[in-house]
Amino acid sequence: MAENKEPDEPEDMDQAEDQEPDEPEDAGQAELVDLSRFYASALKPLHGYFQSQNAWISKMIADSPALRMRPVLPRIVVDSSLIRMTAFTENLGRQMADLTGFNDMVRKALEPLAATYRPPQWHSVFASLGDVIDRLYPENLREVRPDLDDLEELLVEEGIPLMWVPRPQTVRALLDAPDAAARRRIIGRRWTGIVNDCEAVLEEVTHPDVQDARDFALDVVHALRAGHTSAAQALAANLLDSLLQRHFDKDFRIELTKNDFKTTGVKFKFEDHKFKVACTFAPVWYAHAKYHAKNGDPIPRTFGRHPSAHGVSRTQYSRINTVYALMLVTSVIKFFDTELP
Template identity: 40%
Template sequence: MTTLISSELSATIQAMTRQWSDDLRRSLRPLLDPEVLRTFQRNFLPSNLRDYVDEVSAHQVYEFLQQEGIPLYLVPRGATAVRLLRAGDRQARRKVLSDRYSSIVEDCESVLDGAQHPAVSEEVAFMRDGIGAMRAGHTKSAQALFTVTLDSLISRFYPDRHARTQITVRQSAGIPDIIDSMGVHQAFVWLPVWNAHEQFWKEKGDEIPHHYSRHASVHGVSKRQFSKRNCVQALMLVTSLIGYADDLVSRERD
Protein backbone atom coordinates (compact mmCIF):
# COMPACT_ATOMS: atom_id res chain seq x y z
CA MET A 1 0.00 0.00 0.00
CA THR A 2 2.79 2.41 0.93
CA THR A 3 4.62 1.61 -2.29
CA LEU A 4 1.49 2.30 -4.32
CA ILE A 5 0.96 5.67 -2.61
CA SER A 6 4.62 6.59 -3.16
CA SER A 7 4.37 5.68 -6.86
CA GLU A 8 1.22 7.72 -7.32
CA LEU A 9 2.73 10.67 -5.47
CA SER A 10 5.88 10.48 -7.57
CA ALA A 11 3.84 10.37 -10.79
CA THR A 12 1.77 13.35 -9.63
CA ILE A 13 4.88 15.36 -8.79
CA GLN A 14 6.45 14.57 -12.16
CA ALA A 15 3.28 15.60 -13.99
CA MET A 16 3.10 18.85 -12.01
CA THR A 17 6.78 19.54 -12.71
CA ARG A 18 6.29 18.99 -16.46
CA GLN A 19 3.29 21.30 -16.42
CA TRP A 20 5.20 23.93 -14.46
CA SER A 21 8.14 23.72 -16.89
CA ASP A 22 5.81 24.07 -19.88
CA ASP A 23 4.05 27.05 -18.29
CA LEU A 24 7.41 28.67 -17.47
CA ARG A 25 8.70 28.23 -21.02
CA ARG A 26 5.50 29.75 -22.42
CA SER A 27 5.69 32.71 -20.05
CA LEU A 28 9.37 33.36 -20.83
CA ARG A 29 9.05 32.91 -24.58
CA PRO A 30 8.25 36.61 -25.26
CA LEU A 31 11.28 37.67 -23.22
CA LEU A 32 13.57 35.27 -25.07
CA ASP A 33 12.50 36.51 -28.48
CA PRO A 34 15.67 37.80 -30.23
CA GLU A 35 14.06 41.11 -31.17
CA VAL A 36 12.88 41.68 -27.58
CA LEU A 37 16.38 40.95 -26.29
CA ARG A 38 17.85 43.27 -28.92
CA THR A 39 15.53 46.11 -27.90
CA PHE A 40 16.34 45.48 -24.23
CA GLN A 41 20.09 45.64 -24.98
CA ARG A 42 19.66 48.72 -27.17
CA ASN A 43 17.95 50.66 -24.38
CA PHE A 44 20.92 50.08 -22.09
CA LEU A 45 23.37 51.56 -24.57
CA PRO A 46 24.12 55.31 -24.66
CA SER A 47 22.08 57.05 -27.34
CA ASN A 48 25.10 57.55 -29.61
CA LEU A 49 25.69 53.77 -29.70
CA ARG A 50 22.14 52.44 -30.08
CA ASP A 51 22.42 52.05 -33.85
CA TYR A 52 25.36 49.72 -33.19
CA VAL A 53 23.48 47.30 -30.92
CA ASP A 54 24.47 44.38 -33.18
CA GLU A 55 28.16 45.24 -32.77
CA VAL A 56 28.58 46.23 -29.13
CA SER A 57 26.90 45.53 -25.79
CA ALA A 58 26.25 47.64 -22.71
CA HIS A 59 28.54 45.26 -20.82
CA GLN A 60 31.40 46.06 -23.20
CA VAL A 61 30.80 49.79 -22.71
CA TYR A 62 30.81 49.38 -18.93
CA GLU A 63 34.03 47.34 -18.97
CA PHE A 64 35.72 49.96 -21.16
CA LEU A 65 34.67 52.82 -18.90
CA GLN A 66 35.83 50.98 -15.78
CA GLN A 67 39.40 51.41 -16.93
CA GLU A 68 39.44 54.44 -19.20
CA GLY A 69 38.99 58.20 -18.82
CA ILE A 70 37.52 58.50 -22.31
CA PRO A 71 33.72 58.95 -22.27
CA LEU A 72 31.29 57.08 -24.49
CA TYR A 73 28.07 58.72 -23.26
CA LEU A 74 26.58 61.08 -25.92
CA VAL A 75 30.01 61.57 -27.49
CA PRO A 76 31.70 60.60 -29.69
CA ARG A 77 29.54 59.47 -32.63
CA GLY A 78 28.81 55.76 -32.75
CA ALA A 79 31.40 54.79 -35.38
CA THR A 80 34.18 56.46 -33.39
CA ALA A 81 32.95 54.94 -30.13
CA VAL A 82 33.04 51.47 -31.73
CA ARG A 83 36.63 52.09 -32.83
CA LEU A 84 37.55 53.05 -29.28
CA LEU A 85 35.88 49.93 -27.90
CA ARG A 86 37.77 47.73 -30.35
CA ALA A 87 41.15 49.37 -29.75
CA GLY A 88 43.43 46.91 -27.99
CA ASP A 89 45.17 49.17 -25.49
CA ARG A 90 45.53 52.75 -24.29
CA GLN A 91 47.99 53.65 -27.04
CA ALA A 92 45.56 52.43 -29.69
CA ARG A 93 42.70 54.34 -28.08
CA ARG A 94 44.75 57.52 -27.99
CA LYS A 95 45.49 57.07 -31.68
CA VAL A 96 41.73 57.03 -32.33
CA LEU A 97 41.51 60.39 -30.54
CA SER A 98 44.13 61.73 -32.94
CA ASP A 99 42.65 60.17 -36.06
CA ARG A 100 39.11 61.36 -35.28
CA TYR A 101 40.08 64.68 -33.69
CA SER A 102 38.07 66.96 -36.00
CA SER A 103 34.93 64.82 -36.02
CA ILE A 104 35.04 64.47 -32.22
CA VAL A 105 35.09 68.26 -31.91
CA GLU A 106 32.06 68.39 -34.23
CA ASP A 107 30.28 65.74 -32.14
CA CYS A 108 30.88 67.74 -28.98
CA GLU A 109 29.64 70.93 -30.62
CA SER A 110 26.46 69.13 -31.64
CA VAL A 111 25.75 68.04 -28.06
CA LEU A 112 26.54 71.51 -26.74
CA ASP A 113 24.17 73.03 -29.33
CA GLY A 114 21.43 70.82 -27.93
CA ALA A 115 22.09 71.81 -24.33
CA GLN A 116 19.56 74.62 -24.08
CA HIS A 117 18.66 74.67 -20.39
CA PRO A 118 19.72 77.88 -18.56
CA ALA A 119 21.23 75.75 -15.78
CA VAL A 120 24.16 74.79 -18.03
CA SER A 121 24.37 77.91 -20.20
CA GLU A 122 27.46 79.31 -18.47
CA GLU A 123 29.40 76.07 -18.84
CA VAL A 124 28.34 75.81 -22.48
CA ALA A 125 29.65 79.33 -23.13
CA PHE A 126 33.04 78.46 -21.66
CA MET A 127 33.16 75.27 -23.71
CA ARG A 128 32.52 77.27 -26.89
CA ASP A 129 35.41 79.56 -25.98
CA GLY A 130 37.60 76.51 -25.52
CA ILE A 131 36.59 75.07 -28.89
CA GLY A 132 37.42 78.42 -30.47
CA ALA A 133 40.87 78.24 -28.88
CA MET A 134 41.31 74.68 -30.22
CA ARG A 135 40.49 75.75 -33.74
CA ALA A 136 42.96 78.62 -33.45
CA GLY A 137 45.65 76.10 -32.48
CA HIS A 138 45.69 76.94 -28.75
CA THR A 139 44.96 73.47 -27.42
CA LYS A 140 46.92 74.01 -24.19
CA SER A 141 44.73 76.98 -23.28
CA ALA A 142 41.62 75.01 -24.23
CA GLN A 143 42.65 72.00 -22.11
CA ALA A 144 43.15 74.25 -19.09
CA LEU A 145 39.72 75.83 -19.63
CA PHE A 146 38.00 72.45 -20.04
CA THR A 147 39.67 71.17 -16.86
CA VAL A 148 38.46 74.01 -14.66
CA THR A 149 34.99 73.73 -16.22
CA LEU A 150 35.01 70.04 -15.30
CA ASP A 151 35.88 70.98 -11.72
CA SER A 152 33.04 73.47 -11.63
CA LEU A 153 30.49 70.95 -12.90
CA ILE A 154 31.56 68.24 -10.47
CA SER A 155 31.20 70.67 -7.56
CA ARG A 156 27.68 71.54 -8.71
CA PHE A 157 26.70 67.88 -8.86
CA TYR A 158 28.37 67.03 -5.55
CA PRO A 159 28.57 70.06 -3.25
CA ASP A 160 29.25 67.76 -0.29
CA ARG A 161 33.03 67.37 -0.07
CA HIS A 162 32.96 63.76 1.17
CA ALA A 163 30.75 62.62 -1.71
CA ARG A 164 32.77 64.64 -4.22
CA THR A 165 36.05 63.12 -3.03
CA GLN A 166 34.84 59.67 -4.07
CA ILE A 167 34.72 61.02 -7.63
CA THR A 168 37.80 63.24 -7.60
CA VAL A 169 40.28 60.96 -5.80
CA ARG A 170 40.60 57.74 -7.75
CA GLN A 171 41.76 55.04 -5.37
CA SER A 172 43.09 51.69 -6.57
CA ALA A 173 40.71 49.70 -4.37
CA GLY A 174 38.00 49.51 -7.04
CA ILE A 175 34.93 51.44 -8.09
CA PRO A 176 33.73 53.68 -5.24
CA ASP A 177 30.34 53.03 -3.63
CA ILE A 178 28.91 56.26 -4.97
CA ILE A 179 29.37 55.03 -8.57
CA ASP A 180 28.73 51.36 -7.85
CA SER A 181 25.22 52.24 -6.64
CA MET A 182 24.34 54.26 -9.75
CA GLY A 183 22.08 53.21 -12.59
CA VAL A 184 23.74 52.09 -15.82
CA HIS A 185 23.56 55.37 -17.74
CA GLN A 186 24.60 57.43 -14.73
CA ALA A 187 27.60 55.16 -14.23
CA PHE A 188 28.48 55.56 -17.91
CA VAL A 189 28.77 59.31 -17.27
CA TRP A 190 30.78 59.20 -14.06
CA LEU A 191 33.17 56.28 -14.56
CA PRO A 192 35.41 58.12 -17.06
CA VAL A 193 35.33 61.26 -14.91
CA TRP A 194 36.50 59.17 -11.95
CA ASN A 195 39.22 57.54 -14.06
CA ALA A 196 40.44 60.95 -15.18
CA HIS A 197 41.06 61.76 -11.50
CA GLU A 198 43.71 59.12 -10.85
CA GLN A 199 46.06 60.14 -8.06
CA PHE A 200 49.04 62.29 -9.01
CA TRP A 201 51.51 63.56 -6.43
CA LYS A 202 54.26 65.66 -7.96
CA GLU A 203 55.92 66.10 -4.57
CA LYS A 204 56.15 62.30 -4.26
CA GLY A 205 57.94 62.05 -7.56
CA ASP A 206 55.02 60.73 -9.68
CA GLU A 207 55.82 60.90 -13.38
CA ILE A 208 53.56 63.21 -15.37
CA PRO A 209 51.42 60.92 -17.55
CA HIS A 210 50.97 61.25 -21.30
CA HIS A 211 47.24 60.43 -21.02
CA TYR A 212 44.76 62.99 -19.70
CA SER A 213 44.82 63.45 -15.94
CA ARG A 214 42.91 66.19 -14.19
CA HIS A 215 45.38 66.33 -11.30
CA ALA A 216 48.43 66.36 -13.58
CA SER A 217 46.83 69.09 -15.72
CA VAL A 218 46.45 71.25 -12.62
CA HIS A 219 49.58 70.29 -10.67
CA GLY A 220 52.05 69.20 -13.34
CA VAL A 221 52.07 71.63 -16.26
CA SER A 222 54.09 69.94 -18.95
CA LYS A 223 54.13 69.18 -22.68
CA ARG A 224 53.65 65.54 -21.66
CA GLN A 225 50.24 66.40 -20.20
CA PHE A 226 49.08 69.28 -22.39
CA SER A 227 48.50 67.89 -25.88
CA LYS A 228 45.90 67.79 -28.65
CA ARG A 229 44.82 64.30 -27.62
CA ASN A 230 44.35 65.26 -24.00
CA CYS A 231 42.61 68.46 -24.98
CA VAL A 232 39.99 66.62 -27.05
CA GLN A 233 39.60 64.02 -24.28
CA ALA A 234 38.91 66.78 -21.74
CA LEU A 235 36.43 68.32 -24.19
CA MET A 236 34.63 64.98 -24.45
CA LEU A 237 34.48 64.53 -20.67
CA VAL A 238 32.92 67.93 -20.05
CA THR A 239 30.57 67.70 -23.04
CA SER A 240 29.28 64.32 -21.87
CA LEU A 241 28.67 65.72 -18.39
CA ILE A 242 26.96 68.86 -19.71
CA GLY A 243 24.70 66.78 -21.96
CA TYR A 244 23.79 64.57 -19.02
CA ALA A 245 23.12 67.58 -16.78
CA ASP A 246 20.99 69.27 -19.44
CA ASP A 247 18.91 66.12 -19.81
CA LEU A 248 18.43 65.82 -16.04
CA VAL A 249 17.26 69.39 -15.48
CA SER A 250 15.10 69.36 -18.62
CA ARG A 251 13.29 66.21 -17.43
CA GLU A 252 12.79 67.73 -13.99
CA ARG A 253 11.21 70.79 -15.60
CA ASP A 254 8.87 68.62 -17.64
Protein backbone atom coordinates in the same frame (compact mmCIF):
# COMPACT_ATOMS: atom_id res chain seq x y z
CA MET B 1 37.03 42.48 -28.76
CA ALA B 2 37.47 42.13 -32.52
CA GLU B 3 40.73 43.20 -34.10
CA ASN B 4 40.70 46.69 -35.58
CA LYS B 5 41.42 46.63 -39.31
CA GLU B 6 42.52 50.25 -39.54
CA PRO B 7 46.27 50.82 -40.11
CA ASP B 8 48.15 52.64 -37.38
CA GLU B 9 48.69 56.32 -38.04
CA PRO B 10 50.17 59.18 -36.00
CA GLU B 11 47.60 60.15 -33.39
CA ASP B 12 47.27 63.74 -34.66
CA MET B 13 46.33 62.82 -38.25
CA ASP B 14 42.78 63.45 -39.38
CA GLN B 15 40.71 60.61 -40.74
CA ALA B 16 37.91 60.65 -43.30
CA GLU B 17 34.40 60.21 -42.03
CA ASP B 18 33.01 56.67 -41.86
CA GLN B 19 30.46 55.51 -44.39
CA GLU B 20 26.88 55.53 -43.22
CA PRO B 21 25.59 52.02 -42.35
CA ASP B 22 23.02 50.38 -44.60
CA GLU B 23 19.41 50.98 -43.75
CA PRO B 24 17.88 48.02 -41.83
CA GLU B 25 15.12 46.01 -43.40
CA ASP B 26 11.58 46.87 -42.47
CA ALA B 27 10.90 44.94 -39.28
CA GLY B 28 7.20 45.06 -40.03
CA GLN B 29 7.67 42.62 -42.89
CA ALA B 30 8.62 39.79 -40.55
CA GLU B 31 5.99 37.09 -40.25
CA LEU B 32 6.58 36.57 -36.52
CA VAL B 33 8.10 38.60 -33.73
CA ASP B 34 11.78 37.70 -33.50
CA LEU B 35 12.08 37.83 -29.72
CA SER B 36 15.51 36.26 -29.63
CA ARG B 37 16.90 39.01 -31.85
CA PHE B 38 15.25 41.70 -29.74
CA TYR B 39 16.62 40.15 -26.56
CA ALA B 40 20.14 39.88 -27.96
CA SER B 41 20.28 43.43 -29.32
CA ALA B 42 18.30 45.41 -26.77
CA LEU B 43 18.25 43.64 -23.43
CA LYS B 44 21.18 41.26 -23.17
CA PRO B 45 23.80 44.07 -23.24
CA LEU B 46 22.43 45.29 -19.90
CA HIS B 47 22.14 41.86 -18.27
CA GLY B 48 25.24 42.30 -16.11
CA TYR B 49 24.10 45.67 -14.87
CA PHE B 50 20.72 44.34 -13.81
CA GLN B 51 22.39 41.47 -11.95
CA SER B 52 24.59 43.90 -10.03
CA GLN B 53 21.56 46.05 -9.25
CA ASN B 54 19.74 42.98 -7.95
CA ALA B 55 22.63 42.21 -5.57
CA TRP B 56 22.73 45.83 -4.42
CA ILE B 57 18.98 45.97 -3.75
CA SER B 58 19.10 42.64 -1.88
CA LYS B 59 21.84 43.97 0.34
CA MET B 60 19.91 47.20 0.86
CA ILE B 61 16.86 45.26 2.02
CA ALA B 62 18.93 43.13 4.38
CA ASP B 63 20.75 46.10 5.89
CA SER B 64 17.82 48.48 6.16
CA PRO B 65 14.55 47.22 7.70
CA ALA B 66 12.99 50.59 7.00
CA LEU B 67 13.92 50.22 3.31
CA ARG B 68 15.15 53.77 3.11
CA MET B 69 17.33 54.19 0.03
CA ARG B 70 20.05 56.78 0.18
CA PRO B 71 19.78 59.49 -2.48
CA VAL B 72 21.91 58.41 -5.40
CA LEU B 73 22.03 61.79 -7.11
CA PRO B 74 21.91 64.78 -4.70
CA ARG B 75 20.25 67.94 -5.98
CA ILE B 76 18.79 66.11 -8.95
CA VAL B 77 15.28 64.77 -9.02
CA VAL B 78 15.51 61.03 -9.75
CA ASP B 79 12.61 58.64 -9.12
CA SER B 80 14.02 55.58 -7.33
CA SER B 81 10.90 53.45 -6.93
CA LEU B 82 10.99 49.90 -8.31
CA ILE B 83 9.02 48.95 -11.39
CA ARG B 84 6.02 46.75 -10.67
CA MET B 85 4.91 44.00 -12.95
CA THR B 86 1.77 45.88 -14.00
CA ALA B 87 3.56 49.10 -14.84
CA PHE B 88 3.99 48.36 -18.56
CA THR B 89 3.62 52.04 -19.34
CA GLU B 90 5.80 55.13 -19.52
CA ASN B 91 6.87 54.44 -15.94
CA LEU B 92 8.70 51.41 -17.32
CA GLY B 93 10.93 53.70 -19.30
CA ARG B 94 11.66 56.00 -16.39
CA GLN B 95 12.50 53.17 -14.02
CA MET B 96 14.30 50.68 -16.29
CA ALA B 97 17.66 51.41 -14.71
CA ASP B 98 16.44 50.13 -11.34
CA LEU B 99 14.64 47.02 -12.53
CA THR B 100 16.21 43.71 -11.53
CA GLY B 101 16.02 40.73 -13.81
CA PHE B 102 13.96 42.57 -16.42
CA ASN B 103 15.67 40.96 -19.37
CA ASP B 104 15.16 37.43 -18.06
CA MET B 105 11.54 38.17 -17.24
CA VAL B 106 10.79 39.44 -20.77
CA ARG B 107 12.63 36.56 -22.44
CA LYS B 108 10.97 33.82 -20.36
CA ALA B 109 7.50 35.35 -20.46
CA LEU B 110 7.35 36.11 -24.16
CA GLU B 111 9.38 33.37 -25.87
CA PRO B 112 6.51 30.80 -25.78
CA LEU B 113 4.22 33.31 -27.48
CA ALA B 114 6.47 33.89 -30.49
CA ALA B 115 5.08 30.88 -32.35
CA THR B 116 1.44 31.93 -32.13
CA TYR B 117 1.25 35.72 -32.00
CA ARG B 118 1.88 37.83 -35.06
CA PRO B 119 3.60 41.28 -35.07
CA PRO B 120 0.52 43.54 -35.17
CA GLN B 121 -0.62 42.26 -31.78
CA TRP B 122 2.74 43.12 -30.23
CA HIS B 123 3.70 46.34 -32.00
CA SER B 124 2.65 48.52 -29.07
CA VAL B 125 4.52 46.34 -26.56
CA PHE B 126 7.75 46.34 -28.54
CA ALA B 127 7.42 50.05 -29.24
CA SER B 128 7.32 50.59 -25.49
CA LEU B 129 10.34 48.34 -24.94
CA GLY B 130 12.23 50.18 -27.65
CA ASP B 131 11.44 53.43 -25.90
CA VAL B 132 12.86 51.96 -22.70
CA ILE B 133 16.17 51.24 -24.40
CA ASP B 134 16.20 54.73 -25.90
CA ARG B 135 15.78 56.20 -22.44
CA LEU B 136 18.76 54.24 -21.13
CA TYR B 137 21.19 54.89 -23.96
CA PRO B 138 21.99 58.37 -25.30
CA GLU B 139 21.57 58.87 -29.02
CA ASN B 140 25.12 57.91 -30.00
CA LEU B 141 24.89 54.49 -28.30
CA ARG B 142 21.41 53.39 -29.39
CA GLU B 143 22.37 51.68 -32.63
CA VAL B 144 25.65 50.34 -31.21
CA ARG B 145 24.18 49.07 -27.90
CA PRO B 146 27.49 47.90 -26.42
CA ASP B 147 27.63 45.09 -23.86
CA LEU B 148 28.10 46.43 -20.37
CA ASP B 149 31.41 44.60 -19.96
CA ASP B 150 32.82 46.32 -23.05
CA LEU B 151 31.34 49.64 -22.02
CA GLU B 152 32.75 49.37 -18.51
CA GLU B 153 36.22 48.54 -19.82
CA LEU B 154 36.41 51.72 -21.89
CA LEU B 155 34.82 53.95 -19.24
CA VAL B 156 36.53 52.69 -16.08
CA GLU B 157 39.77 51.11 -17.30
CA GLU B 158 40.66 53.76 -19.89
CA GLY B 159 38.56 56.81 -19.01
CA ILE B 160 37.09 57.25 -22.50
CA PRO B 161 33.86 59.31 -22.35
CA LEU B 162 31.15 57.68 -24.47
CA MET B 163 27.90 59.30 -23.31
CA TRP B 164 26.40 61.50 -26.07
CA VAL B 165 29.78 61.78 -27.80
CA PRO B 166 31.39 60.67 -30.04
CA ARG B 167 29.23 59.61 -33.00
CA PRO B 168 28.14 55.95 -33.38
CA GLN B 169 30.74 55.09 -36.04
CA THR B 170 33.56 56.23 -33.77
CA VAL B 171 32.09 54.37 -30.79
CA ARG B 172 31.96 51.21 -32.90
CA ALA B 173 35.59 51.66 -33.96
CA LEU B 174 36.65 52.10 -30.34
CA LEU B 175 34.80 48.97 -29.28
CA ASP B 176 36.35 46.95 -32.12
CA ALA B 177 39.91 48.16 -31.43
CA PRO B 178 42.21 45.48 -29.97
CA ASP B 179 43.64 47.47 -27.07
CA ALA B 180 43.89 50.80 -25.25
CA ALA B 181 46.76 52.06 -27.41
CA ALA B 182 44.76 51.45 -30.57
CA ARG B 183 41.77 53.28 -29.11
CA ARG B 184 43.92 56.25 -28.19
CA ARG B 185 45.25 56.35 -31.77
CA ILE B 186 41.66 56.30 -33.09
CA ILE B 187 40.77 59.32 -30.97
CA GLY B 188 43.93 61.07 -32.12
CA ARG B 189 43.23 60.42 -35.80
CA ARG B 190 39.56 61.40 -35.60
CA TRP B 191 39.98 64.44 -33.42
CA THR B 192 38.33 66.89 -35.83
CA GLY B 193 35.20 64.76 -36.15
CA ILE B 194 35.03 64.27 -32.37
CA VAL B 195 35.33 68.03 -31.82
CA ASN B 196 32.47 68.50 -34.29
CA ASP B 197 30.41 65.94 -32.36
CA CYS B 198 31.04 67.78 -29.09
CA GLU B 199 30.08 71.11 -30.62
CA ALA B 200 26.83 69.65 -32.00
CA VAL B 201 25.84 68.21 -28.60
CA LEU B 202 26.74 71.43 -26.78
CA GLU B 203 24.67 73.49 -29.22
CA GLU B 204 21.62 71.45 -28.16
CA VAL B 205 22.04 72.20 -24.44
CA THR B 206 19.12 74.35 -23.23
CA HIS B 207 18.94 74.09 -19.43
CA PRO B 208 19.50 77.56 -17.90
CA ASP B 209 21.72 76.23 -15.11
CA VAL B 210 24.39 75.01 -17.53
CA GLN B 211 24.32 77.76 -20.15
CA ASP B 212 27.53 79.39 -18.88
CA ALA B 213 29.26 76.01 -18.74
CA ARG B 214 28.11 75.27 -22.28
CA ASP B 215 29.55 78.58 -23.51
CA PHE B 216 32.90 77.87 -21.86
CA ALA B 217 32.93 74.38 -23.39
CA LEU B 218 32.34 75.97 -26.80
CA ASP B 219 35.33 78.20 -26.05
CA VAL B 220 37.34 75.00 -25.65
CA VAL B 221 36.10 73.90 -29.08
CA HIS B 222 37.11 77.18 -30.71
CA ALA B 223 40.50 77.31 -28.99
CA LEU B 224 41.30 73.74 -29.99
CA ARG B 225 40.41 74.37 -33.63
CA ALA B 226 42.54 77.52 -33.63
CA GLY B 227 45.54 75.53 -32.41
CA HIS B 228 45.54 76.89 -28.84
CA THR B 229 45.75 73.39 -27.41
CA SER B 230 47.24 74.19 -24.00
CA ALA B 231 44.73 76.95 -23.29
CA ALA B 232 41.88 74.65 -24.35
CA GLN B 233 43.02 71.81 -22.06
CA ALA B 234 43.47 74.11 -19.06
CA LEU B 235 39.99 75.57 -19.53
CA ALA B 236 38.37 72.14 -19.96
CA ALA B 237 40.04 70.75 -16.83
CA ASN B 238 38.95 73.69 -14.69
CA LEU B 239 35.46 73.69 -16.21
CA LEU B 240 35.07 70.05 -15.18
CA ASP B 241 35.97 70.94 -11.60
CA SER B 242 33.57 73.88 -11.60
CA LEU B 243 30.68 71.72 -12.83
CA LEU B 244 31.17 69.19 -10.06
CA GLN B 245 31.54 71.90 -7.42
CA ARG B 246 28.36 73.63 -8.50
CA HIS B 247 25.99 70.71 -9.02
CA PHE B 248 27.02 68.08 -6.45
CA ASP B 249 27.33 68.29 -2.71
CA LYS B 250 30.70 67.56 -1.15
CA ASP B 251 30.08 63.95 -0.15
CA PHE B 252 28.81 62.85 -3.54
CA ARG B 253 31.52 64.81 -5.35
CA ILE B 254 34.17 63.00 -3.32
CA GLU B 255 32.48 59.68 -4.01
CA LEU B 256 32.64 60.27 -7.76
CA THR B 257 36.20 61.61 -7.85
CA LYS B 258 38.09 59.68 -5.16
CA ASN B 259 40.43 57.66 -7.36
CA ASP B 260 43.15 56.06 -5.28
CA PHE B 261 43.31 52.93 -7.41
CA LYS B 262 47.11 52.88 -7.54
CA THR B 263 47.23 52.58 -3.76
CA THR B 264 44.09 50.63 -2.85
CA GLY B 265 43.22 48.75 -6.05
CA VAL B 266 39.59 49.88 -5.66
CA LYS B 267 37.89 50.80 -8.92
CA PHE B 268 34.77 52.80 -9.70
CA LYS B 269 31.74 50.58 -9.02
CA PHE B 270 28.97 50.69 -11.60
CA GLU B 271 26.48 48.96 -9.31
CA ASP B 272 26.63 51.79 -6.78
CA HIS B 273 24.96 54.23 -9.16
CA LYS B 274 22.13 54.51 -11.65
CA PHE B 275 23.00 53.57 -15.21
CA LYS B 276 23.41 57.06 -16.69
CA VAL B 277 25.24 58.31 -13.62
CA ALA B 278 27.67 55.39 -13.75
CA CYS B 279 28.35 55.71 -17.48
CA THR B 280 28.78 59.48 -17.38
CA PHE B 281 30.95 59.75 -14.29
CA ALA B 282 33.16 56.66 -14.52
CA PRO B 283 35.52 58.59 -16.87
CA VAL B 284 35.36 61.51 -14.43
CA TRP B 285 36.61 59.15 -11.72
CA TYR B 286 39.38 57.96 -14.05
CA ALA B 287 40.47 61.55 -14.72
CA HIS B 288 40.83 62.16 -10.97
CA ALA B 289 43.59 59.61 -10.38
CA LYS B 290 45.77 60.88 -7.55
CA TYR B 291 48.83 62.87 -8.57
CA HIS B 292 51.18 64.53 -6.09
CA ALA B 293 54.11 66.37 -7.60
CA LYS B 294 55.67 66.89 -4.15
CA ASN B 295 55.85 63.10 -3.75
CA GLY B 296 57.72 62.73 -6.99
CA ASP B 297 54.79 61.14 -8.86
CA PRO B 298 55.58 60.88 -12.59
CA ILE B 299 53.43 63.10 -14.77
CA PRO B 300 50.93 60.86 -16.58
CA ARG B 301 50.64 60.88 -20.35
CA THR B 302 46.87 60.40 -20.29
CA PHE B 303 44.52 63.26 -19.39
CA GLY B 304 44.09 63.96 -15.69
CA ARG B 305 42.45 66.73 -13.72
CA HIS B 306 45.26 66.97 -11.15
CA PRO B 307 48.27 66.88 -13.49
CA SER B 308 46.52 69.43 -15.72
CA ALA B 309 46.52 71.77 -12.73
CA HIS B 310 49.72 70.75 -10.93
CA GLY B 311 51.86 69.05 -13.54
CA VAL B 312 51.81 71.42 -16.51
CA SER B 313 54.20 69.90 -19.03
CA ARG B 314 54.51 68.66 -22.58
CA THR B 315 53.83 65.18 -21.22
CA GLN B 316 50.38 66.09 -19.91
CA TYR B 317 49.39 68.88 -22.29
CA SER B 318 48.68 67.62 -25.80
CA ARG B 319 45.98 67.84 -28.43
CA ILE B 320 44.73 64.32 -27.82
CA ASN B 321 44.42 64.96 -24.07
CA THR B 322 42.48 68.12 -24.84
CA VAL B 323 40.07 66.06 -26.96
CA TYR B 324 39.58 63.68 -24.02
CA ALA B 325 38.92 66.65 -21.72
CA LEU B 326 36.45 68.19 -24.17
CA MET B 327 34.56 64.89 -24.53
CA LEU B 328 34.42 64.65 -20.75
CA VAL B 329 32.99 68.12 -20.09
CA THR B 330 30.56 67.71 -23.00
CA SER B 331 29.20 64.47 -21.50
CA VAL B 332 28.88 66.00 -18.04
CA ILE B 333 27.17 69.16 -19.31
CA LYS B 334 24.73 67.13 -21.39
CA PHE B 335 24.01 64.91 -18.39
CA PHE B 336 23.05 67.92 -16.29
CA ASP B 337 21.08 69.34 -19.20
CA THR B 338 18.92 66.20 -19.26
CA GLU B 339 18.72 65.47 -15.50
CA LEU B 340 18.51 68.80 -13.68
CA PRO B 341 14.95 69.72 -12.67
